[in-house]
Amino acid sequence: MIRVEGLRKVYGDFAAVQGSSFAVEPGEIFGVVGPNGAGKTTTLKSVAGLLEPTDGTVRVAGRPADDPGTRTALGFLPEESPLYEDMTARSYLRFFADLYDVPRDVADGRIESALDDLELDHRDRRLGDVSKGMKRKVAIARSLVNDPDVLVYDEPASGLDPLTTNYVLEFVRELAGSGKTVLFSAHNLHHVESICDRVAILNEGVIVARGTVESIRAEYGETTYRVFTTVPVEGSGPDGDRHVVRVGSMDAVESVRERAAAAGGEVADIRTLESTLEEIFLDVAGRPTPGSRRVTPDSEAARPVEAERPALGVEE
Numbered sequence: 001m002i003r004v005e006g007l008r009k010v011y012g013d014f015a016a017v018q019g020s021s022f023a024v025e026p027g028e029i030f031g032v033v034g035p036n037g038a039g040k041t042t043t044l045k046s047v048a049g050l051l052e053p054t055d056g057t058v059r060v061a062g063r064p065a066d067d068p069g070t071r072t073a074l075g076f077l078p079e080e081s082p083l084y085e086d087m088t089a090r091s092y093l094r095f096f097a098d099l100y101d102v103p104r105d106v107a108d109g110r111i112e113s114a115l116d117d118l119e120l121d122h123r124d125r126r127l128g129d130v131s132k133g134m135k136r137k138v139a140i141a142r143s144l145v146n147d148p149d150v151l152v153y154d155e156p157a158s159g160l161d162p163l164t165t166n167y168v169l170e171f172v173r174e175l176a177g178s179g180k181t182v183l184f185s186a187h188n189l190h191h192v193e194s195i196c197d198r199v200a201i202l203n204e205g206v207i208v209a210r211g212t213v214e215s216i217r218a219e220y221g222e223t224t225y226r227v228f229t230t231v232p233v234e235g236s237g238p239d240g241d242r243h244v245v246r247v248g249s250m251d252a253v254e255s256v257r258e259r260a261a262a263a264g265g266e267v268a269d270i271r272t273l274e275s276t277l278e279e280i281f282l283d284v285a286g287r288p289t290p291g292s293r294r295v296t297p298d299s300e301a302a303r304p305v306e307a308e309r310p311a312l313g314v315e316e
């Protein structure tokens with residue numbers, strides 16, 4: 001549903017994205033993570049047809065991302081989503097449904113159902129007077145008024161309390177469960193690990209790791225073992241009435257077992273620990289990336305900064 005090939009975006013002499021390729025299928029949530037400035041928003045805006053790539057192709061549902069047909073079949077949630085503060089949730093969503101030429105009766109049904117699904121109270125209260133969580137939910141509802149197959153969500157849970165965050169993430173999961181294609185960026189790697197089917201780790205505009213969390217863990221992570229013994233062994237520390245030592249291989253576990261036996265004790269328990277996505281991220285994103293983000297003046301790719309295209313439903 002989303003096909004990105006060789007995406008490159010240069011601002012002046014700076015490459016924000018240096019040649020990314022990935023695909024996202026219907027029903028899938030694909031997470032883009034990376035440090036500040038890695039190129040996540042640039043990637044998402046390019047998929048949403050809001051930025052013209054310097055090089056590469058972006059296709060959504062078989063059409064170029066900037067095709068007018070694509071843009072109405074896609075819901076984009078920007079990182080910051082200022083709303084028209086004097087409107088109510090209902091009037092605001094109707095306004096956007098009108099922009100997408102959704103017939104009024106279809107729009108009303110769709111809006112009420114989105115508001116119900118998002119458990120939005122205060123539907124007729126001025127948006128300037130509602131909570132941040134509710135504003136974010138309204139922005140999410142706005143991304144759905146045209147019933148798009150493809151959703152591009154930049155930090156959907158940014159700045160929300162844990163309860164609202166869980167609600168929003170669960171909602172995104174349900175949207176993917178109903179067959180929508182979701183491209184999603186987030187800083188909170190625990191959220192990404194919990195809801196994304198596949199992940200790309202971006203660093204300095206380059207995808208440095210990509211795949212399911214399990215495959216990334218298998219390739220870049222490490223397995224360690226916490227070995228609990230009834231007697232102290234070299235390197236162990238107390239843990240209640242037992243002792244615990246962390247080792248990195250099954251051979252090392254065997255060696256702990258032998259040392260415990262030699263000291264008249266035994267191994268009481270072994271727990272396996274896998275690297276978290278966060279640990280892998282800190283490792284992978286800390287490595288130097290191939291290529292420089294600086295584009296030299298005589299380089300073919302050094303083109304003028306592209307203006308952002310105005311987007312339907314995006315006031316930035």
Ligand SMILES: Nc1ncnc2c1ncn2[C@@H]1O[C@H](COP(=O)(O)OP(=O)(O)OP(=O)(O)O)[C@@H](O)[C@H]1O
Binds near residue numbers: 034036040
């Ligand atoms: N219009 C622009 N002109 C020049 N440079 C830009 C422009 N937009 C983004 N950049 C630069 O491109 C790089 C990537 O920006 P982008 O917003 O895509 O990163 P990000 O990964 O989304 O960052 P964050 O996590 O901080 O939101 C950054 O160094 C940013 O300063």
